[in-house]
Amino acid sequence: MSKPSTKPPSGMRDFLPTEVLRRRHVIDVIVRVYEAHGFAPLETPSIEHLSTLLGKYGDEGDQLLYRLLHRRDALARPLEQAAAEGRTALESELADQGLRYDLTVPLARVVAQYKDLPRFFKRYQIQPVWRADRPGKGRFREFYQCDVDITGTTSMLAEAEVCSAVATVLGELGFEQFTIRLNHRELLRAMIRAAGIEEALEGTALVAVDKLDKIGRDGVVAELEQRGVASAAGQALLDILATGTRDNAQLLEQLRGQVDARGQQAIDALAQLLELCAHNPAGAHLQVSPDLARGLGYYTGPIFEIAVPDLAGSLGGGGRYDDLVGMFGKQQVPAVGFSLGLERILVVMAERDMFPTQQFGPDLMLCWLGVPPAAVVGVATQLRAAGLAVEVFPDQAKLGKQLQYADADGVKARFAGILGDKELAAGELTIKHLESGRQQTIALAQLDRARLTALASADE
RNA sequence: GCGGGUUUAGCUCAGUCGGUUAGAGCGCCUGGUUGUGGUCCAGGAGGUCGUGGGUUCAAAUCCCAUAACCCGCCCCA
Incomplete structure (x- = not known):
């Protein structure tokens, strides 16, 4: 296997x-x-x-x-049932749950x-x-x-x-350069009506419109035609969408003249939103985009999409x-x-x-030699109680190996704490700043985050 | 769903016209005798050359198939 x-x-x-x-x-x-x-x-x-x-x-x-198959009998039953009837089981018989x-x-x-x-x-x-x-x-x-x-x-x-x-x-x-593209579902509908596209084709028209910046004007007309929208109507829709200016207020006013009362209501809503956003951080990034459609079916009002240069x-x-x-x-x-x-x-x-x-990695790697492991655990516990993030070197090894590990990529302790028999007997720990290599021996009771920070900055 | 590319050590990649035991750099491990890492020196481990077929005396290398990944297109966050 x-x-x-x-x-x-x-x-x-x-x-x-x-x-x-x-x-x-x-x-x-x-x-x-x-x-x-x-x-x-x-x-x-x-x-x-x-x-x-x-x-x-x-x-x-x-x-x-993503659909989740039924479990055990609930899966076996419909499969057998379908087999007995000489057909393939339906998806709806095999699953009733899915991932969001x-x-x-x-x-x-x-x-x-x-x-x-x-x-x-x-x-x-x-x-x-x-x-x-x-x-x-x-x-x-x-x-x-x-x-x-x-x-x-x-x-x-x-x-x-x-x-x-x-x-x-x-x-x-x-992020500095980003655009919140803004449109309104009802405005889109009104534009489609204004172009003389029948309501049944509204959905397909929206999908095609959404591709404008990718497949271009001719591409959209072609796709619309393919799906039953007359070329003239498609052209008319694109003419409305092409109403172009960078100035949001001006753009909305130009659109206003081309749509019916419902479309104008949508324009009012967008104008109001722009006015409100003039007073918050979004305002500087909003860009009315008549060709923005968005795929999801459930939107009813304003729609947004964030665009940045160099991301499709x-x-x-x-x-x-x-x-x-x-x-x-x-x-x-x-x-x-x-x-x-x-x-x-x-x-x-x-x-x-x-x-x-x-910054990642622990504050201190506890390196030890010639002391019982129980003492290592005790010291680690004491240091953690003092607020330090402490990792203990698990194996018995030469000090050099322990220091090398403490500073390795993916570990990156800021300090090594060296615990030998001398330190243990005196209730001290030798603290070595791994970046500079400087070290000093300090009483365990005096070690806390502030003391370490002081040690680190003294090295700079 | 369509087109193009890639696949060799943990990583990045060499590998000639098909030819003996498949290489490098980095990383990893060991050593350079006592409790001090990063540099240096010496040594070592690690590969079914994506997978399956085929051609051949001989395949990482040529052919076919297949998979995974990457870049476009489509669609989306």
Whole structure:
């Protein structure tokens, strides 16, 4: 029998210590900023009922859901049944659970389930999601999303708050050039109506529009035609979308003249959001983008997407979804949210070398020779009680080997503590600063974090 | 799902026209005698050459298939 592969499955990754520290650095910033905006943490299970997940993301999304087979008898029964009937078992007979595809749908489920949540439920959620997608650059089958959402209000203040949160995060991480592209689902619909495209083709039109910056104007017209949209209507739609100017207010006014009353309402909403964001960190990054469509099916109002130069995909996206909670219960609860893609952020930060140099490794590696192991354990315990992060060298070895290990890549203790029979007898420890090599012997009782810090800075 | 590329030691990679025992650098281990690492010196371990077939006296090298990974496209965070 051949040995199992030691690689993780395609699109999934192991995170070794340095990588975990980088991820943690980013997550720490996100948590701090989200909490500073008044969001509370939420966690939900990795697994949801398929009925919760299906039909929320569009056909593509349904295809990409990881499904979990029934266990034991529940799996065997439908297989036997189908075999007896001379057919293949249906997917729906074999699975009724799946891995979550995003964090928005679980939130909607939670809001529908717990009726005593605050009237405005502001939650953030940082957890992995799974998509049975083909992996690529910055694209994985298991990846983290970092969502902020506000439920219970249709106020544009909620949009402004989630935009503020993500813009602040990116700013604190060191991103300067990023754009929050902004559009409105109802404005898109109005533009499609104005172009004379029938309502049944609205969905396909949206998908095609979303590709504008990739396949170009002719490509979109071709794709629209292929899917039954008359060339003239396609051209008309693109003419509206091409309404172009960098100035957001001016752009909205130009669009206003081309759409009906409902479209104008959407424009009013966007104008109001821009006005609010003029007073928060998002304002400087917002760019009205009539061609922004976004794939997910559940958006109803403003939609956002974060673009940075030199990354094909986005760093995150979001929007308003006033009907999603209602799909789980009788009550309609409006909601808006924004999601940051952790791995996308990490990919760009790695490319641009945006990580601060991170201190890791213990404060002190306890190296010992000629003393009983029980004494080593005792000293380590005493030092930890004094607030130091202490690692003990586990084996009996020459002092040189112990020091070498203490300073090795992936270990990187700041100090070595040398415990020999002399130190033990005197109740002392020889402290060696590994970077400079300087050392001195100090009474154990006097060792604490402050003393070590003083030792380190004395060397500089 | 489509096109292109890669696959040889833990890592980065050489390997000629097919030719004996497959190499280097880094890393790792041991030693250079006592309780002091990073430099230096000497030695050592570690490879089914992605996998399976084929051609050949002989295959890391040529041919076919297959898998994994990477880069584009599509789609998304």
